[in-house]
Amino acid sequence: MIVEFGLYALVLSLATAIVLSVLPVIGARRGDANLMAVAPVAALGQFLLVTIAFGILMHAHLVSDFSVANVWQNSHSLIPTLYKVSGVWGNHEGSMMLWLLILSLFSALVAIFGGNLPATLKANVLAVQGWISAAFILFIVLTSNPFLRMMPPPPEGRDLNPVLQDVGLAIHPPLLYLGYVGFSVCFSFAVAALMEGRIDAAWARWVRPWALAAWTFLTAGIAMGSYWAYYELGWGGWWFWDPVENASFMPWLAGTALLHSALVMEKREALKIWTVLLAILTFSLSLLGTFLVRSGVLTSVHAFASDPSRGVFILAILVIFIGGALTLFALRAGSLTAGGLFAPVSREGALVLNNLILTVATATVLIGTLYPMALESLTGEKISVGAPFFNLTFGLLMLPLLLAVPFGPLLAWKRADLLGAAQRLFFAVAAGFVIALVIWYFENGGPVLAVLGMALAFYLMVGALTDLWLRGGFGKVPFSTAMRRLVGLPRSAIGTAFAHFGLGVSVLGIIAVSAFQTENVLEMKPGQTVEAGGYVLKFEGMQRGQGPNFTEDRGTFTLSKAGSSLGQISSSKRVYMARQMPTTEAGIRTFGVSQFYVALGDLMPDGGIVVRVWWKPFIVCIWFGALIMMVGGFISLSDRRLRVGAPSRRAKKIAAPALEAAE
């Protein structure tokens, strides 16, 4: 009975979303405060109802109620509780429910924290959120109902896909969706502003925290997904330029551009029209990603059972929202007035360069992702666009951006001194080369490009610190004064330095692991040894083992360096009983920022086993850098200026001297 209440709650939330979609817009048009006041109530009500529906679905998974088709297909009574919980979104219907839950959460957050917004803007923003919610609830109810019953109830479930039986499933999708869906708020702000035909610097100030929060979560979600694929798939790779990965990477790139252009708009009232367009495009890419992953046009671990009607439905949502928003943009953009002139060499100019490169790079990823699908549907020809394409296009196009990143924060608004900034970055360049050469020496050589790449990475890191160093006035004023100044800097400046530093760390990981990793595939018999990265790996033997819902062949290895033992690594091949599906569990040992990675292959008839051994120097930097970027995002989000209410003229003036000194 309780499961039926889940569906009732979902249908009621649809009604609430429709109310939210219509009444506040009428209220905002007529200036009717009562109608506009419906918006926050409806948004909170919708969030409550969706939470109830989601909670009921989770309950069905927790108690293994196999009379619910969704539970039967994706759960098993024997799997650990963690996988019963995360299994809720480890399938098509449940993941759409999570999407909806997070969308409703963001609407509720706008309703709660939007107290300082003008009444009409708040009503319109929430109404647009209501449109998106209504579309997705309708999608779930009509094509992807997770509450369908089965009669008679089967005695046992078909188990969660073994590849998904990992703690990663509990973390990666929620973080990713908080990012993906978080950009819906920026979209709603853009559409609401276009409906009102009025937009100013305050708009950017309201949008930026949402963009920042979404970006921060998306950064974490992508990094987590990359690490999960790295250790779970047993292929030793961390990024495959798979269309599904690209689907999450494109909103991240566009969102990064949005963060930077909103900065220009907030501070200088320039790039208004562009920022609004970017807000629309970023969420459009999120919707496109949802379409690619959820419609079944792609085959991957992410694409669960597919049904053509779902693809058509999501495509319709995509066309209506993206097409509608862009049409509105085309009609209204001309009436938006822009201000804020600046010289090409200035902080604004640097941020325009950032936006230019990021959007062009996003476009190349988009082309590389969609072109094979377009070609196949038009000509039937099947092609594959893989890593070489993206490395060549995306990689090369991003290079000038990476070179420019440390310059950005050093340039003044309006008109800046490029030569002066270059002089101040001289130390960063020199330090970058010296550190890169030292690493090159200790890695016993390697390609010249690796030195240049690592120098670039360290230049990014030192460049980010240079900004803080100069702002604190280290070396010019007494150390204690400089420290006090550093602590007193606006949080956003510190967040920027963290994010740019983290970018450098990730770049270092990417370059170093590509240049210096060693891979060794060989057949090993017990007692045999293999050497990689200065470590000696000895194969001890295989044992059979039994997990709660799988059997495994576990290979045990001992690792040693210069004769002293460093303990054991084990890697196993599992077969999950319910689906008779094999998986590889890699054995990974971390030394500092480098990893030793062992994966098992086939058992040979003569008792040996094929083993794949990687030494992956600096690989942890890739994800550690993303973590630093995420911390930067949160530090920036805690900036007083983002939380201060409506930016009244007075508040702005009071803050002005501090800003000037800091930026």
Add this chain to the structure above:
Amino acid sequence: MTGTRMTGTRMTRKQKRLAIISGGVGFIVVAVLLVMFAFSQSVSYFYVPGDLAKAEVKPGTRIRLGGLVKTGSWVRGEGTTSTFEVTDTLSTVKVTYTGILPDLFREGQGVVAEGSFVAGNPVFVADTVLAKHDETYMPKDVADRLKAQGVELSGKEKIQ
């Protein structure tokens, strides 16, 4: 790019704007050329064994070869080298691969091998083998093409 309305006619302002716009256009042109070059270099086409008789694939050209792993054809050779045959039930191509085959690689099931032919040798040298299927589906490219060729897929090889 800024959407700023032109109010004055001072040359400097025009020049500033021209600098920004021409820089942007230049970058986009470079990007387009790069994308076109990359497409010509690094895109690989998909074939099933039956296509290879019809279309000539030059040695060294990277392609993806898809089909079913012929039952009884999988031979483990020296060290980590394996050979197997990929079939669309009408024609067959022999494939050699050095490395670890994916967990889901099985005889009688769908597979996609990436690699190229070596001049003067009919054996396809794969550097990557994909078998991303579970019990309900096989690689979509393979399923579509086998179906198009009228190959009956039954039971567990059902296409989703």
